[in-house]
Amino acid sequence: MSASVIDFVATEARFGAHNYEPIGVVLARGEGVWVWDTEGNRYLDCLSAYSAVSQGHCHPKILAAMVEQAHRLTLTSRAFHNDQLALFYEEVAALTGSHKVLPMNSGAEAVESAIKSVRKWGYEVKGVPDGQAEIIVCANNFHGRTLGIVGFSTDPETRAHFGPFAPGFKIIPFGDAAALRDAITPNTVAFLVEPIQGEAGVIIPPPGYFTEVRELCTANNVMLVLDEIQTGLGRTGKLLAEQHEGIEADVTLLGKALSGGFYPVSAVLSNNEVLGTLRPGQHGSTFGGNPLACAVARAAMRVLVEEGMIDNAARQGARFLNGLKDIRANTIREIRGRGLMLAVELHPEAGRARRYCEALQAKGILAKDTHEHTIRIAPPLVITSDQVDWALERLATTLTQDLS
Template identity: 70%
Template sequence: MSSADLLPPRHDLASALLATEARLGAHNYKPLDVVLTRGLGVWVWDVDGTRYLDCLSAYSAVNQGHCHPRILAALTEQAGRLTLTSRAFHNDQLAPFYEELCALTGSHKVLPMNSGAEAVESALKVARKWAYQVKGVAADEAEIIVCDGNFHGRTLSVISFSTDDASRHGFGPFTPGFKVIPYGDAGALERAITPNTAAFLVEPIQGEAGVVIPPAGFLRRARDLCTQHDVLLILDEIQTGLGRTGALLAEEHEGIEADLTLIGKALSGGFYPVSAVLSHEAALGVLKPGEHGSTFGGNPLACAVARMALRVLVEEDMIGNSARMGDRLLRGLRESCGDVAREVRGRGLMIALELEPDRGGARRFCEALRRRGVLCKETHTHTIRIAPPLVIEADQVDWLVEQFAAALRMG
């Protein structure tokens, strides 16, 4: 008897896999009951062969589409040559990665890491080090300002300044040194800055909070205040960056440049964990050997994958497509669903559809959409996040609008 003969019949496979997850896995997620086995472009298939249009893109990690062939080829070729050296030695992919990333983003320095949360933690460390070495803040007195509704990861330091009770409950004591202000409130930012302020950490658009877009001019004013008071502006572009909002970086919508920019997720096109802290010379220049690092950060496999992920993003005009298809999707959803939704908002292909509280929550509509061949995820009870891969085409956008319109009119 072969191992294949031991598998449940195909129609029972999903149930068996879900049961095993529930029995053996930590219950720190609540996914939809779909078990995926294959993906290509905007589409994914479950173990029963059902096809879905992916409207989450792995929280924007798959901007380039599932299993992009050029990124796959780069990963396969590099995996057959060299995957990991640690930073104890140089490798021939790191320097080209630095060069290409800096040329694309206008950065002067790069700190490569693995996950988005690692990039955030790295930026916090750098900001504090900069405050003591460059700004002259007294030892252990540095403060970092953040916004309510933020999501920068789930490490202990990050949840220390989260305003999400579910992220914080039962995990104290928390790391000190943070101030929280209302998101989008430039006046509150100005009042919160003191001589001990090292940095202001903010998302250009709050993703996990439900695609919350700040008032026009907020980021420009934040940039001016940070410059005026010698404070580092840190933009967390891990979700908003790399084409998601119809620009390479969301900061471009207000014509500003951060002192530290955090990217990840789509930096590898979904093939491998890669993140980076981008900076000018003064900020990342404070780090010396032994003060910060990562065994896998900057490994040759990650660099080769990231180089190709960036290349296809630009060469295949995915950023422009995000702007065009985002406008089409936003317009279509507003026209077809505006009467049954509290608000449809977004920028590029980063869109949220917020329901009235009396609709019974967004989860049941995500389930209804799944039955119609669309995968998306609720956030903050009443909001559906919509973020398909940037390779989505016009006819797929129009079909998607039809499915949302039908699902939202269910009882």
């Protein structure tokens, strides 16, 4: 690293909490699938800020919407109406087929809001005894980092020394419909699950799993809550990942790509029953649904559809997945993916995935390791065939190296 890069990193280390371990690059600019560091080196972004920059860095139409709205009105709080919120509601509902929308800021806020809402529905509509509501979740889940959420995480690093935690959650294996059937009781109000477990290493459930999950939730009057904060809005080659099995969730959580990386925007999408239980003063957010957020999200959704990014994710994802599977390397244990949500799991003896991410950085690709031995690959949905092939050449060269 150059002296200037070392200075940036050292200053971060001196003043910042050490709750991240970034790859050693200091980024200064982005456009489309590319980012540039402070030294002018160019990289293909294969993380997309954990899918938040799905529309590509600094998309000009989203930028224009943000600048225009910032000149007009940025924040009113929900104490007053604004001229962007109703339009955001209308457009996100039309896009997703939802009936009710609750706007929030971060993905974790959306998850917390959903937990509150399904519990309230359970008490007031389903008739669960007060204080007895149960929510079923999956092992190796990642729904955020708030205290309520880490309480039902199975990752020791996430949980250690943050307790005590709130009760009311049951943990079952992911992808096991029989385990869900056995876990449901009359007090179960919801099953909260990711369609694909991203942080766990892009873990895809077996075919038919969500069809059976949907049937079980319907039969037992349990709300199916799909956390599509990473998988939603085109990442898997469909608007929502639930569409791969032709089901509909009762509650859907969106975030990340909902703003194209410009601003924190999330939303809880639901049928009337769940969000219909909320009354004035019972839940809210000063910034949730603010006019700047709504204008940005409207533009982000519009370009996603108008520019064919979802179809492109399906095409380029298939090309990328097939290309990864063609790499013959002793380091590779498994290749997984759906759309442009991909993972390369390495054999443990190949060494830490982080070493391979650092080697990829030297070749002009930025990717991120997870769970010690897995490299996640999730470029912006605007990636082209030539760029996929360019990345595959460098991945093949890197993965055939022994970095153990």
